[in-house]
Structure formats: structure tokens, C-alpha cells
Amino acid sequence: MDKLFDVELTARLLQLDFVLMALGAAAVLGLVAGALGPLIVMRRMSFAVHGTAELAFTGAAAALLLGIGVSYGALAGAVIAALLLGLLGGRESERDSVIGVILSFGLGLGVLLLWFYDGRSSNKFGILVGQIVAIEQQDLELLVGSAVVVLIVLAVIYRPLLFATVDPAVAVARGVPVRWLSPLFAVLVGVATALGVQIVGALLVVALMVTPAAAAARVTSSPWRATVLAVVFAEAAALGGIVLSLAPGAPVSFFVTAISFTIYLVCRVIAYLRGRQRSLRDLSGSDSPRAAVRPS
Numbered sequence: 390m391d392k393l394f395d396v397e398l399t400a401r402l403l404q405l406d407f408v409l410m411a412l413g414a415a416a417v418l419g420l421v422a423g424a425l426g427p428l429i430v431m432r433r434m435s436f437a438v439h440g441t442a443e444l445a446f447t448g449a450a451a452a453l454l455l456g457i458g459v460s461y462g463a464l465a466g467a468v469i470a471a472l473l474l475g476l477l478g479g480r481e482s483e484r485d486s487v488i489g490v491i492l493s494f495g496l497g498l499g500v501l502l503l504w505f506y507d508g509r510s511s512n513k514f515g516i517l518v519g520q521i522v523a524i525e526q527q528d529l530e531l532l533v534g535s536a537v538v539v540l541i542v543l544a545v546i547y548r549p550l551l552f553a554t555v556d557p558a559v560a561v562a563r564g565v566p567v568r569w570l571s572p573l574f575a576v577l578v579g580v581a582t583a584l585g586v587q588i589v590g591a592l593l594v595v596a597l598m599v600t601p602a603a604a605a606a607r608v609t610s611s612p613w614r615a616t617v618l619a620v621v622f623a624e625a626a627a628l629g630g631i632v633l634s635l636a637p638g639a640p641v642s643f644f645v646t647a648i649s650f651t652i653y654l655v656c657r658v659i660a661y662l663r664g665r666q667r668s669l670r671d672l673s674g675s676d677s678p679r680a681a682v683r684p685s
Contacts, residue, residue: 411631415628422627424539425543427616431612441470444469446516446586448469472575474491516586546573588627600622626645
């Protein structure tokens with residue numbers, strides 16, 4: 390327990406270059422995840438994020454086996470997954486089954502590729518649950534460049550995408566290109582998912598892509614406010630998870646998911662209390678003498 394809260398050790402580790410690099414990567418990932426998260430929640434794509442992460446894991450495993458950058462492999466795998474989901478899961482009725490098929494295939498193929506890999510077992514484990522010591526300068530540069538592209542494209546398509554998300558039938562009638570907006574957004578989600586593989590791992594990247602946005606949706610119905618809150622929550626989980634993991638040397642993914650889940654629970658409690666207060670106000674208003682007197 391003392392090792393878990395060793396402030397002096399944490400302060401020393403925060404001065405190391407690889408830790409600062411990991412914090413920078415986490416900050417960029419939190420920004421991208423928070424920006425995309427509310428739309429992922431509104432479009433009910435949480436399961437798709439998980440499926441995309443499995444193909445990102447497969448791509449990372451292939452890159453590890455071939456001796457190239459894990460980030461490049463994860464990015465390629467996630468983009469391929471997003472394209473497959475966009476092409477094969479066009480109908481909403483069959484989307485979940487398509488995601489399940491792609492998810493299971495990607496996970497099985499990734500496990501096979503890791504079995505062929507003869508290197509250090511920590512590299513295999515890092516793909517699954519994150520490994521901040523593996524983040525290098527070129528990884529950070531790729532992450533920042535990819536994040537900039539994702540945010541620029543999202544800014545360009547945000548309004549029609551939000552319109553198509555809230556009311557797709559009316560959006561189609563108004564001429565919004567819904568048919569190509571969905572695959573494009575899926576690719577953006579795929580790129581963002583790949584960015585999180587080295588930080589939180591392929592298995593738990595959904596903790597940053599979905600949980601902060603789900604928490605924000607509990608306390609506000611405004612898409613803009615939800616986006617701001619999701620970014621704040623994702624940054625707190627990503628950065629806080631790395632800082633808390635330093636002293637014990639534990640996997641970052643646990644602390645990231647723990648912080649995200651705690652934020653989600655707090656937001657649920659806030660939403661419950663608000664709803665209860667609203668119900669009490671409505672009840673007291675209906676029971677008042679003024680409310681009981683109605684004009685004939």
C-alpha cells in the first residue's frame with residue numbers, strides 16, 4: 390500500500406523522459422477520445438469500438454512479429470476494421486452480428502500472431518494492457534499527426550454528422566450524405582482506437598473511448614457540453630492513470646479504467662439526485678393549493 394502511494398517515487402519518475410512522453414501521448418489521446426466519445430455513444434457504437442480494438446490488436450501483433458512499429462500496425466488494423474464495419478455492417482439490423490464476427494476473427498488471429506512471436510513476453514502483454522515505456526518519439530509523432538487529422542476531419546463533418554445522428558431520416562430528406570458519413574466516422578473512430586493501444590492496451594481502450602462520454606451523457610443533454618465534459622473526464626483518466634501507475638509499476642490500464650468507472654458512477658449519482666429533486670418539485674407543485682385550483 391505504501392508503494393502504491395509513494396509520492397516521492399512518483400515525483401522522481403515524473404522527471405524521466407519516457408514518462409513525460411507517455412503523458413504527452415495520453416493528453417493527445419484524451420482529447421481525441423473525448424471529442425469522438427459523445428458521438429460514439431449517441432450513435433450506439435460502443436460495441437463497434439471494441440471490435441475495432443481487436444483488429445488494432447491484430448495489426449499491432451503483426452507489426453511486433455515483423456519487427457516494425459507497433460503503432461503503425463495498430464493503426465493499419467484499426468482502419469481495416471473500420472472499413473470492414475462500414476462495408477459489411479451497413480444495415481442496423483445486422484451490425485452487431487458483423488461486429489461480433491470481425492471481433493472474434495481479429496482476436497483469434499492476433500493470438501496466433503503473438504504465439505509466433507519469440508521476443509519478450511512483456512511486449513505481448515503490453516499490446517493487451519498498455520506499456521508506456523514502449524512509447525518512443527516516432528510513436529508520439531505518429532499519434533500527434535493522426536490526432537490532428539482526426540480532429541480536423543471531425544470539425545469539418547461535425548454538424549452534418551450530428552444532424553444525421555440525432556435524426557437520420559430527416560437528415561436524408563434534407564440531402565445530408567449519410568451514406569458516406571457513417572463509414573468516414575467509423576474510420577475516425579478506428580484511428581483514435583489505434584492511438585490508445587500502447588497506452589491502455591487493445592482490450593481496454595474502450596475505457597477512454599466510451600466511458601467518459603457515457604458519464605458526460607448522464608449529466609447533460611447538450612452535445613457541446615457533453616463533448617467538453619468527455620474531454621475533461623478522458624484527460625483525467627488517461628493522465629491520472631499514468632501518474633498512479635508509476636510508483637507501483639502496475640499496468641496503466643487498471644488505473645485508467647478505475648478512474649473512468651469512478652467518474653461514471655459519480656455522474657450516475659448526480660443524475661439520480663437531479664431526477665429525484667425534479668420529481669419532488671413536480672410533486673410539491675401539483676399538491677399546492679394554487680395548482681389544485683383550475684379555471685373552469
